[in-house]
Amino acid sequence: MTRRYFIGYFDHEDDILGVSKAVCKAGFSVADVYAPYALHGLDRAIGLAPSKLPWVCFLLGLLGAAFKVWFEFWTTAQDWPINVGGKPWNSLPAFVPVTFEVMVLCAGLSTVFAFFFVSRLWPGKKPRLLDPAVTDDRFALVLEATDATYDPRLLEGIFQQFHVVRVEERVEERKV
Amino acid sequence: MTLAGAVTAAAGLLLAPQRTWANLLLACLFLLGLGLAGIFFVALQYATGAGWSVAFRRVPEAMSAVLPYGAAGLLLVLLLRPSLYSWTESLPGDPAFWFKRLWLNYPFFLLRSAVYLGLWILFSRRIVGLSRRQDRDNDVRFTRSNIRLSVLFIVVFAFTCWLASFDWIMSLEPEWYSTIFGVYNFAGLFSSGLAMILVLAITLERAGPLRGYLTADHLHDLGKLLFAFSTFWMYIWFSQYMLIWYANIPEETNYFVRRLNGFWEPVFILNFLLNWAAPFAVLLHVPAKRSPGMLLKIAWTVLVGRWVDLYLMILPTFAGKLPVFGIWEVGIIAGAAGLFFLVVLRALGQAEIVPGNDPFLEESLHYHN
Structure with missing residues (x-):
């Protein structure tokens, strides 16, 4: 199966933001945008749905907190009860600081790893670059030629x- | 509303003097807190060179106009009813209290209060005055001198707010002490101040004057600040509670024992439901921080929460075993609210609603986050 890509290179941030908006408006679907740094407003310009990472962060933070409360309860009240200053075995206020820290740790690390996972980044991965310039001073807009409505002349006009x-x-060529 | 409040206060002074004085103290501290939060917010923006907030800066500026009124009220309470503070009559003779005996003497106490209030009013007048002069003279010089003033004010504010919390609130129970108390009061003060900025800004946007200036991006950032500071409040609240709970020293735990006894406990829990749990749960979600309607609800929740917080700091000393809530509480705080809105609306009318010549205005109007 072959795939055809149509790529435009641009020199300025305003141009890449403008052209992304314009091609989306004209009905083309953007395959990807390459930029040397994070562009503000690009996600809205190419119509990306809001990221789901906050949910990963929230749920895993909750999971970490729940695990830690259970673990502290188990260690101090069930498995080996320890008397600290005459307090009850399961003294919730004493658990709060560590629970909080473990929640932040779980939420933070899991968000980073979830991000690596969905963007398929791992150590030793070979980068697939369009052009070394997109890591330096150039922006690139990639469109995939998919169906009959695809019109290179119209695209060039917008570009x-x-x-x-x-x-x-x-x-x-892509092996399927 | 102000008149009704004044009538309630006058009647209350005759019928239930101690409770009314305590409520007047609460109302004055609430007003002073809102005024301070306003000028502190403005100073913070100048000191950090922030541009995003310029479009609605006149709102916190106007809030600081309430400082002289709160100050006058507070000085009246301190002058006319020193017996609110039991240490004006007697202090425990324990040798551990030598410093308190030195620090808590009535003339020095009044002098300190006057100095704090005077400094706050002086700084807020100057900063707001320079900001307004820029509307007429169109000179960047005013921004520069306000940056210097703001940095100085933040330092002065840190010390005076901390000491004032000790003097006016913590010394109501002279045997109790908590070094974090000043930070705790500051956290409540600033989170309620942010809530009030939101209430005023959204109302002004809906009513017209700020329409086209205040955007969802501004609200988003104010929402983030409210979220952060209400969580900060909870953090400090818990820091204070946990250390006292852990150490379990009678003269320290006394404070919480009194506030957890019997029917005080529901109020105690209500305090952190209003000030933290509600804003945290709601503002965690991005769309909530961009929706004026939702922000308005949460801002009012936090403002009610601030009242409950101050009530829990002040009233248990006077009310005894049961929490009291009635005409004296409602009337006086309603009167204070009326006075606040009256003063702030007048201050808003005195200047352009948007600082047109501020060098950062363009940035603020095109702000995206």
Whole structure:
């Protein structure tokens, strides 16, 4: 199966934001945008749904907190009760600081790992770059040529409005 | 509302003097807290060179106009009813209290109060005055001198707010002490102040004057601040509670024992439901922080929570075994609210609603987060 990609390179942040908005409006679907740094407002410009990472963070934080409360209860009240200053075995106020820390740890680490997992990043992974320039000073917009409505001339017209530097078409063989 | 409050207060002074004086103290501290939060917010924006908040800066500026009124009320309470503070009559003779005997003497106490109040009013007048002059003279110089003033004010505020909390609230129970008390009062003061900024800004946006200036992005950031400071309040609350609970020293635990006995306990729990649990649960979600309606509800919750918080700091000393709530409580706080809105609306009318010549205004109007 072959896939055809249509790529435009741009020099300025305003241009890449503008062109992303314009092609979305014209009905094309954006495959990806490459930029040397995080662009504010790009997610809205290419119509990405809000990230689901906060939910991962929230649920795993909750899980960490629940686990820690149970663990503290088990260690201090069930398995080996310890008398600390005459307090009851299961003294909740004493559990709060550690529970809080473990919750933050679980939430933080799991968010980072969930992010790596969904963006398929791991040590030793070979980077697939369009062009080394996108790590330095250039922005690239990638569109996939999918169906009959796809029209390269119309696309080039839009690209011209936003001072495109270079246009490229790539055909990729992909093993399915 | 102000008149009704004044009438209630006058009647209360005759019928239930101790409770009314305590409630007047509460109302004055509430007003002073809102005024201080306003000027502290403005100073924070200047000191950090923040641009986002300029579009609605006139709101916290106007809030600081309430400081002289709160100060006058508080000085009246302190002058006319020193017996609210039991140490004005006698202090325990314990040798451990030597410093308290030195610190808590009535003339020095009044002098300190006057100094705190004077400094706050002086700084707020100056900062707000310079900000308003910029509307006419269009000179960046005013922004520069306000940055210097603001930095100085933040330092002064840190010390005076801390000491004032000790003097006016903590010394109501002179045998009890907690070093974190000043921070605790500051946390409540600032989170209720942010809630009041939200209430005023959203109302002004709906009524017209701020329409087109106040955006969802501004609300989002104010919402984040409210979320953060209500959580900060809970953090400090718990820090104070846990150390006292753990150490279990009678003269310290006495404070919480009194507030956990019998029917005080529901009020005690209500305090952190209103001030933390509700804002935390609701504002965790992004759309809530961008929705004016939801923010308005949460802001009012926090403002009621601030009243409950101050009530729990002050009233248990006077009310005895049962929490009291009636005409004296409602009337006086309603009167204070009326006075507050009267003063703030007048202050808002005295200047342009948006500081048109501020160098950061453009940034604020195009702010995205």
